Amino acid sequence: xxxxxxxxxxxxxxxxxxxxxxxxxxxxxxxxxxxxxxxxxxxxxxxxxxxxxxxxxxxxxxxxxxxxxxxxxxxxxxxxxxxxxxxxxxxxxxxxxxxxxxxxxxxxxxxxxxxxxxxxxxxxxxxxxxxxxxxxxxxxxxxxxxxxxxxxxxxxxxxxxxxxxxxxxxxxxxxxxxxxxxxxxxxxxxxxxxxxxxxxxxxxxxxxxxxxxxxxxxxxxxxxxxxxxxxxxxxxxxxxxxxxxxxx
Amino acid sequence: xxxxxxxxxxxxxxxxxxxxxxxxxxxxxxxxxxxxxxxxxxxxxxxxxxxxxxxxxxxxxxxxxxxxxxxxxxxxxxxxxxxxxxxxxxxxxxxxxxxxxxxxxxxxxxxxxxxxxxxxxxxxxxxxxxxxxxxxxxxxxxxxxxxxxxxxxxxxxxxxxxxxxxxxxxxxxxxxxxxxxxxxxxxxxxxxxxxxxxxxxxxxxxxxxxxxxxxxxxxxxxxxxxxxxxxxxxxxxxxxxxxxxxxx
Numbered sequence: 025x026x027x028x029x030x031x032x033x034x035x036x037x038x039x040x041x042x043x044x045x046x047x048x049x050x051x052x053x054x055x056x057x058x059x060x061x062x063x064x065x066x067x068x069x070x071x072x073x074x075x076x077x078x079x080x081x082x083x084x085x086x087x088x089x090x091x092x093x094x095x096x097x098x099x100x101x102x103x104x105x106x107x108x109x110x111x112x113x114x115x116x117x118x119x120x121x122x123x124x125x126x127x128x129x130x131x132x133x134x135x136x137x138x139x140x141x142x143x144x145x146x147x148x149x150x151x152x153x154x155x156x157x158x159x160x161x162x163x164x165x166x167x168x169x170x171x172x173x174x175x176x177x178x179x180x181x182x183x184x185x186x187x188x189x190x191x192x193x194x195x196x197x198x199x200x201x202x203x204x205x206x207x208x209x210x211x212x213x214x215x216x217x218x219x220x221x222x223x224x225x226x227x228x229x230x231x232x233x234x235x236x237x238x239x240x241x242x243x244x245x246x247x248x249x250x251x252x253x254x255x256x257x258x259x260x261x262x263x264x265x266x267x268x269x270x271x272x
Numbered sequence: 273x274x275x276x277x278x279x280x281x282x283x284x285x286x287x288x289x290x291x292x293x294x295x296x297x298x299x300x301x302x303x304x305x306x307x308x309x310x311x312x313x314x315x316x317x318x319x320x321x322x323x324x325x326x327x328x329x330x331x332x333x334x335x336x337x338x339x340x341x342x343x344x345x346x347x348x349x350x351x352x353x354x355x356x357x358x359x360x361x362x363x364x365x366x367x368x369x370x371x372x373x374x375x376x377x378x379x380x381x382x383x384x385x386x387x388x389x390x391x392x393x394x395x396x397x398x399x400x401x402x403x404x405x406x407x408x409x410x411x412x413x414x415x416x417x418x419x420x421x422x423x424x425x426x427x428x429x430x431x432x433x434x435x436x437x438x439x440x441x442x443x444x445x446x447x448x449x450x451x452x453x454x455x456x457x458x459x460x461x462x463x464x465x466x467x468x469x470x471x472x473x474x475x476x477x478x479x480x481x482x483x484x485x486x487x488x489x490x491x492x493x494x495x496x497x498x499x500x501x502x503x504x505x506x507x508x509x510x511x512x513x514x515x516x517x518x519x520x
Contacts, residue, residue: 082419082422082423104422105427108422108424108425109425111423112423113420113423115419115420115423119414119416119417119419119420120420121417121421122417122439122517122518123438123439123442123515123518132424133424133425133426136430137424137425137426137427137430164516165515165516165517165518166517167515167516167517167518168516168517178420182423182424185424
């Protein structure tokens, strides 16, 4: 069945995931349409990160289905390379390649994985450096950049693969309050450009501003979800209310 | 040059300090042969021990239990026995079990001579330590960095070649330098199976000239300079591989 744009770009159905005897995801379902930005929030250990790590097959799943543009992720014959060309991911700890400069970090995957022409890749990489506002830092190594700058390199590195969906796994959690903003601005611009984004975040103000839909998870299930205004101002579930009262 | 050599003849006549490898052309030839034999032995053992180290570290990460056990057994055997005993074991035990071959003069000789056995034995000895050294380096590469490469679509081989190895190598260089220094010093053991390396030739000279004191002072100095040169090269190499802002 061919995928078309009126179907969800990412469709998670009844996802179950255990680490040994510990079941961390107990039947999660959610859909993301093209161009949509969704935020997953919730307490630590509620399985937020695990959900998005399943989407690009960094974690396997025990039961359920994840369709990315119609491609089933829960499939032993899954072509991970094809999946990962469509799905970009940014991590909490940036995870840049420390032995490569900022520009080389961005260029590496298109060169090695997509076997693209070097001159074209370099042009794209320089455009991305500009997009994340890091002109002049092209030849710096990750160790010479601040956390916020590293995270923006990581975003550019992921964008260089021209993904259709971007996953953000608590990308500002390791940053100090001042640099959080420079990363959030970059993500916001990306969302405004129409990139489909799934964010796991603790930045409630940001989630409210950019998200089309908020999902609140606790103990491996989605407790409540809704549009940001409804979700933040008019939460129904007592667990959601308790969580929101702690942090807002 | 002749005047220079003559001076040592005069030194011997005048003071009794006997350095025949300087004024006597036959002993000089023996010393030079011994020096180059030590260099040849060292270079071959360095090369093969590093190859053994890399292959062993790769096999040790094998999913097959018996492959890992085999490598583990090899390391235990060669780390927990004296190198001189290993050398004798190869030369006298294994060497005599191998078939003899014609020497072209109507006689027979062992398939492998002392030099070949010294290379085999010392390479396996130093290789056992190199396996552990390389493994420690591979384990020091953070899993999160590997995950970032996976998320970008890198294949297993690309990750090993472009991420794990370059990072692991930088971590292990100091430990590797240590082991290689030890290896060069251990080549003197080849003396015990009559490989004409530097110490063996020095023994020949002091047997003929009864000048053990002078020869041993000279040996100490030559090895000090030789190993010093290796250390200098390794330090230079380490510095040239240093990444700005990464590591200590």
